[in-house]
Amino acid sequence: MLQAIEIQKIIEANLNCNFIKVNGDDGTHFEAVIVSDVFAGQSIIKQHQQVYSALGNMMQSEIHALSIKTYTPDEWSQKNNIKG
DSSP states (O other): OOOHHHHHHHHHHHSOOSEEEEEOSSSSEEEEEEEOGGGTTOOHHHHHHHHHHHHGGGGGTTOSEEEEEEEOHHHHHHHTTOOO
């Protein structure tokens, strides 16, 4: 059974992440929060495509569902009221 930490490590290895957290406990349904500089200036669709690309074929076989929330570092700071 696939573990959330495995997905997290694969994304981290293939996408420059400032922060990442993947949750899921049933082996097929997961949710990910990813903060990366590479998302700057990109649409949400492009951001999610980069995450799918980082996962390669996993979205076609091992992962049944993945909820993705992507943020730039500035968006993440604003969301969490972090003062720069």
